[in-house]
Amino acid sequence: MTQIQLDSELIEQVIAQDRKAQFQLFELTKRMIYSLAYRMLNDEDLAHDVLQETYVEVFQKIRSLKHPEALPSWMKTIAARKAIKVAKNQFEFEKIDQHPDPLENQFDSWFDGELLDQAIRELPPGARAVFMLVTVEGYPHSEAANLLGISESTSKSQLHYAKRLLKTRIQNLLRV
Structure with a gap:
């Protein structure tokens, strides 16, 4: 899990609704949030929507954040919940066959x-x-x-x- 460290002064400025600080936070964290949304949804447009909705909620509710040092994790949780809400009807959980996998111990290939x-x-x-x-x-x-x-x-x-x-x-x- 990638962890982004944010300056406590920046977080305080974001809590104070400073627009420049909000933009800086967005610039520092947008890849992390978009990546999570895209990988969950597998759709660029929906991921961009989740990205936007995540920041709207973050900036509206940041004053309620009890532990400012947890801001990146909190943001990822908001993004994950929004992505799940968007794709709720996509998530089908297939019945899984309990037979052992014949390839279980044969995976030693290199990949990128x-x-x-x-x-x-x-x-x-x-x-x-x-x-x-x-x-x-x-x-x-x-x-x-x-x-x-x-x-x-x-x-x-x-x-x-x-x-x-x-x-x-x-x-x-x-x-x-």
């Missing part, structure tokens, strides 16, 4: 970030959402499950399913 990004975007929406929240953003299964409105065991099984699909898809991409 672009191949991984492509493989993540091809995951089913529900598995992709769980993968992004738990593996990429570092949310515990209990919190990811709560955000997605599923059980913790469904979150765990969807993560296992996503990882299994990623292994297979990356292997297939490397063979092309």
Whole structure:
């Protein structure tokens, strides 16, 4: 999970509704927020909408933030919730077959970030959402499950399913 450190003075200025400070915060954090939204939604336009809505809410509610040092995490939580709300009807959680994966221990190939990004975007929406929240953003299964409105065991099984699909898809991409 990428952690952005923000100057406490900047945070105080943002809380005081200073427009220049708000713009600076936006510039420092926009990639982090957009990346989270895009990876969850797999749609540039929707990700831009979530980005905009996230900053609107951040600037409206920042005075209620009890721990200013947690601002980046708070912003990511807002973005994740907005992305989930936008894509709620996309998130289908497939029944997972309990058979062992024959490729389980055969994944030793090299790949780059672009191949991984492509493989993540091809995951089913529900598995992709769980993968992004738990593996990429570092949310515990209990919190990811709560955000997605599923059980913790469904979150765990969807993560296992996503990882299994990623292994297979990356292997297939490397063979092309």
